[in-house]
Amino acid sequence: MPALRSMLAVEEALERILGAAAPLPAEATPIADTVGRAMADDLIAQRTVPPWDNSAMDGYAVRSADVAKAPVRLRVIETIYAGQLPTRALAPGECSQIMTGAPMPRGADAVVMQERTERRSETEVEILESVGAQSFVRARGEDVREGETLLPKGSAIGVAEAALLWSQGFTAVNVPRRPRVAILATGDELSTAETAASGKIIDSGSPALALAAARCGAIATRLGIAQDSAESLARALSTAASGFDAVLTIGGVSGGAHDFVRAALAEAGATMDFWKVAIKPGKPLAFGRRGATLFFGLPGNPTSSLVSFELFVRPALRRMLGHAQVLTPRMDGRTEVEIRKPAGLTHFIRAQAHWRDGDLWAKPLETQSSGAIRSMVGATHLIVVPSATTQVAAGGAVALHPLSWKE
Ligand code: AMP
Numbered sequence: 001m002p003a004l005r006s007m008l009a010v011e012e013a014l015e016r017i018l019g020a021a022a023p024l025p026a027e028a029t030p031i032a033d034t035v036g037r038a039m040a041d042d043l044i045a046q047r048t049v050p051p052w053d054n055s056a057m058d059g060y061a062v063r064s065a066d067v068a069k070a071p072v073r074l075r076v077i078e079t080i081y082a083g084q085l086p087t088r089a090l091a092p093g094e095c096s097q098i099m100t101g102a103p104m105p106r107g108a109d110a111v112v113m114q115e116r117t118e119r120r121s122e123t124e125v126e127i128l129e130s131v132g133a134q135s136f137v138r139a140r141g142e143d144v145r146e147g148e149t150l151l152p153k154g155s156a157i158g159v160a161e162a163a164l165l166w167s168q169g170f171t172a173v174n175v176p177r178r179p180r181v182a183i184l185a186t187g188d189e190l191s192t193a194e195t196a197a198s199g200k201i202i203d204s205g206s207p208a209l210a211l212a213a214a215r216c217g218a219i220a221t222r223l224g225i226a227q228d229s230a231e232s233l234a235r236a237l238s239t240a241a242s243g244f245d246a247v248l249t250i251g252g253v254s255g256g257a258h259d260f261v262r263a264a265l266a267e268a269g270a271t272m273d274f275w276k277v278a279i280k281p282g283k284p285l286a287f288g289r290r291g292a293t294l295f296f297g298l299p300g301n302p303t304s305s306l307v308s309f310e311l312f313v314r315p316a317l318r319r320m321l322g323h324a325q326v327l328t329p330r331m332d333g334r335t336e337v338e339i340r341k342p343a344g345l346t347h348f349i350r351a352q353a354h355w356r357d358g359d360l361w362a363k364p365l366e367t368q369s370s371g372a373i374r375s376m377v378g379a380t381h382l383i384v385v386p387s388a389t390t391q392v393a394a395g396g397a398v399a400l401h402p403l404s405w406k407e
Pocket residue numbers: 185186187189190201202203204205206250251252253254256299300301302371
């Protein structure tokens with residue numbers, strides 16, 4: 001068992017978590033269900049697109065040499081519609097009427113758009129302007145060439161990538177399967193909304209974390225609420241230990257008299273790596289594993305649990321999903337107000353940021369109490385204040401971690 005350090009730096013905690021998380025086995029998946037996931041392998045193009053030179057305009061396919069001295073009259077030998085193949089090659093003085101997307105006839109090297117022509121008769125057209133070679137011609141293979149790498153392993157699949165896959169004739173591709181995530185609330189004070197009685201607090205943490213996990217692409221299962229007793233927790237966690245890739249517990253990790261999660265995780269056979277991370281909010285944060293299953297003991301305060309999820313669980317789930325990019329890229333911004341804090345913890349201040357005069361200005365939300373969910377509502381970014389920093393002047397440069405929870 002690795003030594004339990006008292007409090008890890010945020011970077012080291014993340015490194016250990018990512019060291020323990022690995023892409024899950026790949027499964028062939030219908031393309032529509034791969035959006036938000038990542039390629040399990042390099043994907044090699046199996047066809048050239050477009051398969052032939054084709055017209056980018058409705059107009060006339062010509063030999064550019066023939067129209068160099070426009071206006072000039074050409075003989076129209078056929079009309080080529082999209083979806084048809086040309087039947088004739090162009091001889092000098094000839095052209096073919098052509099529609100957007102239709103293959104270019106042999107002999108033609110340019111297209112004159114309809115608007116630059118005047119049809120004189122069934123068989124004759126006047127070309128009003130000259131065009132250079134390759135004008136309005138989309139070259140064969142301009143989009144994709146057979147054999148090239150279309151999407152590298154680990155690249156994220158969005159709507160455009162799905163369209164590319166479909167354009168290649170694929171209906172399914174291999175992506176790592178979705179992580180199965182269990183969520184367990186803990187606390188004698190918690191109840192569901194249906195059974196809420198006086199003295200009780202509604203469990204908002206487990207539905208919120210289940211939602212956050214699902215939005216990362218995981219399959220979330222809520223295991224309910226365990227009581228603050230070693231037996232209740234052990235019972236719930238023994239269920240959780242099997243069949244899940246990650247188990248998230250909420251609350252009970254801060255070391256209070258009723259904080260049994262630590263003992264229960266050990267009882268469930270999880271080898272714990274660390275218990276505390278030097279961050280605010282969310283300092284109590286336990287991490288360990290049992291086999292390939294990752295255990296996260298998240299803090300109970302609603303804002304702390306969401307921030308911890310964003311900083312630590314999301315990257316782990318993205319790694320399991322096979323994404324090459326697991327961390328959210330941070331942005332350079334400026335703080336609207338002075339920030340002061342003691343050295344020692346990295347602070348993640350919930351803020352609303354707006355672009356103004358070319359800078360992203362972040363304003364901390366009025367309440368920063370980690371127990372108040374309102375200290376997160378409306379936040380667009382977390383202002384990241386490094387552990388050693390004690391003061392940032394108003395207008396000073398800060399790193400901003402964007403939150404995507406509203407999209
Ligand atoms: P704990 O870490 O268990 O001491 O919890 C810290 C605070 O978060 C307490 O006020 C709890 O009532 C609250 N809390 C814990 N779990 C949840 C939850 N699932 N939903 C809402 N609040 C919670």
